[in-house]
Amino acid sequence: MYFDSLGAILHMDGHGSYVWSAYLITLIVLAMLLLVPRRRQRRILQQLDGELRRRQGTPMALDEES
Template identity: 60%
Template sequence: MYFETLAAALQMDGHGAFVWSAYLITLGVIAFILYAPKRREKRFLRQLEGQIRRSGGQVAGAIKEV
């Protein structure tokens, strides 16, 4: 193994703060990229539900009588 102890691995010869912060930022960005579309979809569905309720249960522009 390259590092003798866990503390040495965390310090990485003085570069540990940069390396580990880069990993944390990268993981944060990936988590946001995965979470954002789900949040956007929930917001869109809530807005759509509100529009349908306001229109009396009828979808605007697509009313067909059977």
């Protein structure tokens, strides 16, 4: 490793704030890219499941849907 201590890693010879802010912003955006579609998928399935369970009271409705 090219750094002696955690302090050296954070400081990066004076360039620490540049390097770390760039990496942090990137990781936040990448995390959003991965999490947003997953959340959307879950939400759609949950909503649909809720809808179907509510409609189970009227058995005719399901046949009409398909």
